[in-house]
Amino acid sequence: MTKKAFNKIADGLTEAIAIARGEAKPAHLSVPSDNPPPLKRRGIVPTTPSMSLVDLANPTRFLGFSQRLLPFTWAVALGLLAVGLYMAFFTAPADYQQGDTVRIMFIHVPSAWLSMGCYGLMAIASLGTLVWRHPLADVTAKSAAPLGAAFTFLTLVTGSLWGKPMWGTWWVWDARLTSELVLLLMYLGLIALWQAMDDQGRAARVAAVLTLVGTINLPIIKFSVDWWNTLHQPASVLRLDGPTIDISMLIPLFVMAGAFTLMFAALLMMSMRNEILRRRVRTMELTAAGLGA
Amino acid sequence: MTAFLALVGLSARLSFGGRSGGALVGLVFFLAVVVVVPFAVGPDMNLLSRIGPAVLWIGALLASLLVLDRLFGDDRSDGALDLLRLSDLPLELVALAKGLGAWLATGLPLAVAAPFLGLLLGLSPNTVLSTTATLVVGTPALTMIGTIGAALMAALGRGGVMIAVLVLPFTIPVLIFGVSAAAAPAMAPAPFLAPFLILIALTLASLVIAPIAAAAALRAGLD
Amino acid sequence: MSHAGFIFAAYAMAVVVLAGVVGWIIADGRALRRRLADLEVRGVRRRSDRREEQAT
Numbered sequence A: 001m002t003k004k005a006f007n008k009i010a011d012g013l014t015e016a017i018a019i020a021r022g023e024a025k026p027a028h029l030s031v032p033s034d035n036p037p038p039l040k041r042r043g044i045v046p047t048t049p050s051m052s053l054v055d056l057a058n059p060t061r062f063l064g065f066s067q068r069l070l071p072f073t074w075a076v077a078l079g080l081l082a083v084g085l086y087m088a089f090f091t092a093p094a095d096y097q098q099g100d101t102v103r104i105m106f107i108h109v110p111s112a113w114l115s116m117g118c119y120g121l122m123a124i125a126s127l128g129t130l131v132w133r134h135p136l137a138d139v140t141a142k143s144a145a146p147l148g149a150a151f152t153f154l155t156l157v158t159g160s161l162w163g164k165p166m167w168g169t170w171w172v173w174d175a176r177l178t179s180e181l182v183l184l185l186m187y188l189g190l191i192a193l194w195q196a197m198d199d200q201g202r203a204a205r206v207a208a209v210l211t212l213v214g215t216i217n218l219p220i221i222k223f224s225v226d227w228w229n230t231l232h233q234p235a236s237v238l239r240l241d242g243p244t245i246d247i248s249m250l251i252p253l254f255v256m257a258g259a260f261t262l263m264f265a266a267l268l269m270m271s272m273r274n275e276i277l278r279r280r281v282r283t284m285e286l287t288a289a290g291l292g293a
Numbered sequence B: 001m002t003a004f005l006a007l008v009g010l011s012a013r014l015s016f017g018g019r020s021g022g023a024l025v026g027l028v029f030f031l032a033v034v035v036v037v038p039f040a041v042g043p044d045m046n047l048l049s050r051i052g053p054a055v056l057w058i059g060a061l062l063a064s065l066l067v068l069d070r071l072f073g074d075d076r077s078d079g080a081l082d083l084l085r086l087s088d089l090p091l092e093l094v095a096l097a098k099g100l101g102a103w104l105a106t107g108l109p110l111a112v113a114a115p116f117l118g119l120l121l122g123l124s125p126n127t128v129l130s131t132t133a134t135l136v137v138g139t140p141a142l143t144m145i146g147t148i149g150a151a152l153m154a155a156l157g158r159g160g161v162m163i164a165v166l167v168l169p170f171t172i173p174v175l176i177f178g179v180s181a182a183a184a185p186a187m188a189p190a191p192f193l194a195p196f197l198i199l200i201a202l203t204l205a206s207l208v209i210a211p212i213a214a215a216a217a218l219r220a221g222l223d
Numbered sequence C: 001m002s003h004a005g006f007i008f009a010a011y012a013m014a015v016v017v018l019a020g021v022v023g024w025i026i027a028d029g030r031a032l033r034r035r036l037a038d039l040e041v042r043g044v045r046r047r048s049d050r051r052e053e054q055a056t
Helices: A003-021 A059-091 A100-132 A135-167 A175-195 A200-232 A247-291 B002-017 B022-041 B045-070 B073-077 B080-086 B091-120 B125-156 B161-183 B193-222 C004-041 C047-055
Strands: none
Touching: A059 A100, A059 A135, A059 A247, A100 A135, A100 A175, A100 A200, A100 A247, A100 C004, A135 A175, A135 A200, A135 A247, A135 C004, A175 A200, A175 B161, A200 B125, A200 B161, A200 B193, A247 C004, B002 B091, B022 B045, B022 B091, B045 B073, B045 B091, B045 B125, B045 B161, B073 B080, B073 B125, B080 B091, B080 B193, B091 B125, B091 B193, B125 B161, B125 B193, B161 B193
């Protein structure tokens, strides 16, 4: 990275923090308003200059903040990705048992972590929706669902491509794979639920209930699938967990996991920005229809 | 308490006879699923008796989804749900009463019919017994989990296939332990008691969690 | 490299899925911005903007 580009990103970051603190006004919001009044009149200037999550939770301020943060997030994510890919292909050794196919692990395992972490994020956002009725929590939950589905799908596909040379079959009804498949079903159900509803506030609360029920149910599903699996077939498939992974593979794995997580964060921010804009467009279109404009 | 029991009775009567076609259609559907399977897998009695408990459970699962579409939907469209919400009964108990009523009208008849359908599949007497027992114990869990889906759909003012899509993943644990216990006599060394007890636990847990979730969904939709 | 086909396919799928998500989000955002600009040309304002106008 050139020094100039780095300075630019650093400036952006400083500005973003200033905006979040309410000290600076975003230079160009995505939604231009002709003459934004001083924040004082709206009564949302925080009494203390310290940055808090509550300030970020204002959708308009989130738009300004995320706009500054996005290039930085993407830059670090792509940088980590480049390092991680280099290590995955050139430094990490081939496994003595699995040969080079172990290199699939560097995308498969981070995707799997994210597919579960994304559900955790949605569960927290759902609490925000039900307890505080916060619009930004709704937006987070809605935007995260398709991303979670994408990473779950990626986990299944890469797992399948790993399984074919290793186990000789594209699919095994192994406990992990099966649980991941159920997770994909639940993501798809949640997406369908969001799509079935025009009133976004109500859809958010209904989807939040389903997400939280899923949070209770997912461990039960995992447990029952484990039980079912040991009943029907001996546990013969390879295991990835435990201290069996050598450090030379662990480091690229963590680098790739960091890259994937940051990419997920960037995609989530972009998606949330879209969702906020979508709600504005919807409100304005309703206003336009009401005015007969 | 009287209001609760009255609501259970009302829900049972509505599900049994009401506009949704009721218990009879559910039973006929159950019969149809069981009859269709041999045409798909062949008339081999050995194979059928081996997969019999699983077939009966799948049939019961699908049949218990049938009644859900109308469980809260009708009450919502004719305003009964608003009245229930204004009554002294907490919405959680309303959801529990509706679910129990629906189970009495649809789940219980399925379990009662299971032994006769088991004969068609060539199940041994022991397997018939275990399958019926697991269905009696397990179908409440299916109906209660379905109640959550029904409440979600009523809150959204939708219905149809969406309920099945949302509910089916959540029924996987019930299906796993139900079929495991039901098929235990047919697979000699397999344990019966352990999965049966877990199935009971799942049913009891669903009786607690499902009304709370269903009530939360209904509140979200009614605001 | 043994099984190069499978490794390549896995990484290619990752690229396809992630690029698909990025493309979809960008296209969605562009369409939304276009609609927003169109609405603003037609003089539709957000509720909060109008309230501020009255306040001035």
